[in-house]
Amino acid sequence: MTHHFKSEAVKSAWKYVCQLRAQLGKNKASLVLGAGVSRDLSLPMWEVLIDRMKSAMVSQAPEVQAVDDAAGKAALVLFEIFTSYKKAELEQTGGYTSGALIEKKILSDWRGLIHKALYQDITPDGRRAQIDAHPYFKEIIEFAKNSELTVTYNFDDFLEFGLSCTDLNPTKHERPYQTVWSHHTQFTKDKCVIYHPNGFLPFDHNKFQSENLIFSDGAFADQLLDGIGGGLSTLLHVLTKKTSILIGHSLTDSTLLHLLRKAASISPGNYNYFIRFTHEELDPQNRSAIFEANFNNYNLITLFFNSNDIREFLQAVTMPEVDFIQESDFLGLPTKYVYYMVGSIGIGKSTVISQFGSLVTLDEWFDERPSEMAHSPEQLSTSKTITIDDWTNEQFGKKNNYLDRKKVGVFLVDRSPLDPLTFVVDVSESDRAKSMLNNGIRPGLSKKKIVSGEIIHMTGDVHEIWSRLITKRKESSWPPSKIDALQKKSLQIYESLRPKEVHATQRKEVDIVRDVAKVIFSCSYLPADLDQRMSDIANA
Numbered sequence: 001m002t003h004h005f006k007s008e009a010v011k012s013a014w015k016y017v018c019q020l021r022a023q024l025g026k027n028k029a030s031l032v033l034g035a036g037v038s039r040d041l042s043l044p045m046w047e048v049l050i051d052r053m054k055s056a057m058v059s060q061a062p063e064v065q066a067v068d069d070a071a072g073k074a075a076l077v078l079f080e081i082f083t084s085y086k087k088a089e090l091e092q093t094g095g096y097t098s099g100a101l102i103e104k105k106i107l108s109d110w111r112g113l114i115h116k117a118l119y120q121d122i123t124p125d126g127r128r129a130q131i132d133a134h135p136y137f138k139e140i141i142e143f144a145k146n147s148e149l150t151v152t153y154n155f156d157d158f159l160e161f162g163l164s165c166t167d168l169n170p171t172k173h174e175r176p177y178q179t180v181w182s183h184h185t186q187f188t189k190d191k192c193v194i195y196h197p198n199g200f201l202p203f204d205h206n207k208f209q210s211e212n213l214i215f216s217d218g219a220f221a222d223q224l225l226d227g228i229g230g231g232l233s234t235l236l237h238v239l240t241k242k243t244s245i246l247i248g249h250s251l252t253d254s255t256l257l258h259l260l261r262k263a264a265s266i267s268p269g270n271y272n273y274f275i276r277f278t279h280e281e282l283d284p285q286n287r288s289a290i291f292e293a294n295f296n297n298y299n300l301i302t303l304f305f306n307s308n309d310i311r312e313f314l315q316a317v318t319m320p321e322v323d324f325i326q327e328s329d330f331l332g333l334p335t336k337y338v339y340y341m342v343g344s345i346g347i348g349k350s351t352v353i354s355q356f357g358s359l360v361t362l363d364e365w366f367d368e369r370p371s372e373m374a375h376s377p378e379q380l381s382t383s384k385t386i387t388i389d390d391w392t393n394e395q396f397g398k399k400n401n402y403l404d405r406k407k408v409g410v411f412l413v414d415r416s417p418l419d420p421l422t423f424v425v426d427v428s429e430s431d432r433a434k435s436m437l438n439n440g441i442r443p444g445l446s447k448k449k450i451v452s453g454e455i456i457h458m459t460g461d462v463h464e465i466w467s468r469l470i471t472k473r474k475e476s477s478w479p480p481s482k483i484d485a486l487q488k489k490s491l492q493i494y495e496s497l498r499p500k501e502v503h504a505t506q507r508k509e510v511d512i513v514r515d516v517a518k519v520i521f522s523c524s525y526l527p528a529d530l531d532q533r534m535s536d537i538a539n540a
Contacts (some may be wrong), residue, residue: 005331010312012523013303014333015410016273017316021324022360022409023243024146024317027191030238031143033152033159036248036277040134041158042121046071052117053078060085082110086540113211115201118155122203131462135307139314140247141168145176146318147497149193151238153253155201159194176390179208181233197235232259243358244272246300247310257298264299269355271521274300275310294513301521314323325407335408337525338453340416341516342494344487345478346465346502348512349414355513356412359520364414366398389432392420393440400441403451410520416530417441421537422489435540441531450534452462452527453499456519458512459487460505493537497528 005011012061014141023029035045044052050071051418055066061081067074086106122130131137141162144150152159163169163177176190181200187193200209232255238244240263251257251274263270282290283303294300305313316324328335353361396417403411408518417436442448462484469478478486500519504512 004110004315004327005312007309007312009303009305009309010316010466011331011333013313014302014316014328014331014335015337015523015525016303016521017313018335018337018408019359019410020139020245020273020317021321022356024143026278027148028242028358029143029317030147030242030244031140031150031152032244032246032249032272033140033150033154033250034246034250034253035154036250037140037152038154038156038158038248039243041130041137041156043118043154043158044120044157049114049117050074052080052120053113056113056117079110082106082113086110099122105418108258110146111201114155115205118201119203124203126412127158127161127203128165131158131165131168136311136314137162139311142318143314144194144246145169145192148191149187149195149234149238151195151197151235151244153198153249153256155196155199157200157202157207161203163192163194183232195234197232210290235259236266238269239272240267241357243270245537246272246274248277249274251294251298255336260298260300264297265510267355267357268299268513269352269517270358271295271299271517274298275303275305275313277310278304278306284286290370295518295521321408334525336403336406336451336525337410338403338413338451338522339411339456340453340455340530341458342416342490342499343458343504344460344465344483344490346469346483347460347470348509349458351509352458352504352513352516353412353414356516356520360397360406360409362402362411362413365395366402367395389420389435390439393436395440396420396436397440397443400448400451404448411453413453416453416455418493418530418534418537419490419509421493422486429537430540433534437534437538441534449531452529452531454519454526455494455499455528456516457491457494457499458504460493460500460503464485464505493533497530497533499528500525 010017020029039045054067058062058076061084064078064081067077067081069077074276083106086109087102090096090102090105096105131141137158141159144159145163145168150159157179160177160179164175169176177194178187178189179194179196179200180187181196183197199212202209236259239259249256260272263272276290287304291302294302303309303313316327319327325335341353343349350364353363399413400417403413417440420436421429427435441450462480463485465487466478466480469483502512502515502519
């Protein structure tokens with residue numbers, strides 16, 4: 001395999017590539033395509049489409065030349081003008097015996113007008129060449145092929161056409177995709193469903209198409225109202241339960257912004273990617289402000305890419321695993337990003353971790369926890385403590401083995417193998433560290449090391465933590481004095497590993513989740529050497 005990736009923007013987004021690869025492998029990644037994707041397929045943008053329609057109407061209605069509103073409003077006005085002269089024409093010729101039939105015929109002819117304007121520069125023989133000439137459309141097809149659902153806000157069927165090309169989607173099936181435009185439609189395929197929320201207008205007139213197109217400000221407003229009533233459930237599912245890449249959008253569509261805002265409030269730990277198309281380098285302050293605004297308001301990670309960057313990014317996400325690992329090694333880039341969530345009992349680690357379903361998350365324990373572990377260690381007999389320590393060593397060994405085996409992804413882990421050192425009673429810290437290393441991490445002749453990672457340390461007000469433990473009926477085992485001692489001990493053990501501290505009390509859950517997300521989704525990754533720290537304590 002030859003070296004592919006030259007884009008510095010893509011290399012700096014390698015963590016995101018790894019997260020998307022893991023999600024795509026689980027059928028939990030989607031593309032959400034906007035009009036910008038069509039620009040390189042010789043399809044018109046909104047303004048050009050409106051101008052073409054005006055040109056087609058001018059002989060019948062010269063007044064269209066005076067329509068100079070923004071595209072969404074212009075479409076509304078043009079439709080009224082079109083309806084007016086078409087209705088008169090149809091009533092005159094006869095054949096349509098009722099107002100309802102005339103209305104249907106007008107809508108059909110209106111779709112025909114849009115179709116002609118949309119595909120004006122497209123020929124049946126030239127379609128494949130246009131896909132080949134597009135800077136990243138083949139990569140979009142490759143992604144869509146491996147994804148359950150692709151959303152496209154565009155009317156055209158270039159995606160369907162591309163998926164039908166034998167060399168782009170070698171499949172025994174006659175039609176390797178399913179096209180839907182209504183949120184009521186059930187999916188009949190487990191992969192490669194193409195959803196057109198704004199309607200569908202295929203190149204071939206005879207193919208099945210949607211009766212309605214979301215094309216004017218009025219239609220967008222209706223769609224938004226429909227969405228408030230639950231009509232945009234499929235799109236909400238994509239934005240809350242999957243990891244989506246938004247390509248070809250300008251983030252000015254009120255319906256999409258409403259959806260993104262709603263998705264961020266429903267799933268505060270689910271983040272999607274927004275590719276902001278950039279021709280030249282943006283001023284760093286401007287870039288940072290755009291990134292923060294999209295991150296804080298819409299749960300979007302903004303990637304400032306040009307066409308070449310988009311192509312390389314999608315290639316990196318979809319290439320075979322063996323090639324990807326080899327390429328990452330060649331570039332000197334990590335493919336595994338591990339974050340350990342640590343902190344006092346009752347601080348809310350598990351609650352926060354449960355919000356990050358788009359990452360690979362590891363619970364506190366692999367197996368069912370012994371009930372005695374709910375109590376403070378001082379309340380247990382020595383034999384019970386030894387049994388619990390043995391069980392804990394085994395659990396951290398299992399977790400570490402799992403992380404060691406995994407090659408690609410972003411991992412969020414509840415507690416690190418250093419955590420049991422904060423609970424020690426009747427044994428020294430160094431003995432407990434030796435026990436964890438020798439019986440948990442590398443038993444027998446094993447040479448395994450604790451997988452390195454960044455530490456996210458959750459801290460908070462001792463009395464609020466205690467009040468939380470009351471609801472879990474643990475308050476007598478963990479009085480405020482013990483919680484305070486535990487928190488201080490934890491901070492002392494992790495201090496040299498440069499933990500990122502997140503304050504987790506007297507704040508809204510959504511703000512705590514966002515602070516954790518800022519650590520995980522920042523471009524930087526500075527893993528700490530937990531194995532060295534544990535060895536230093538063991539040998540103290």
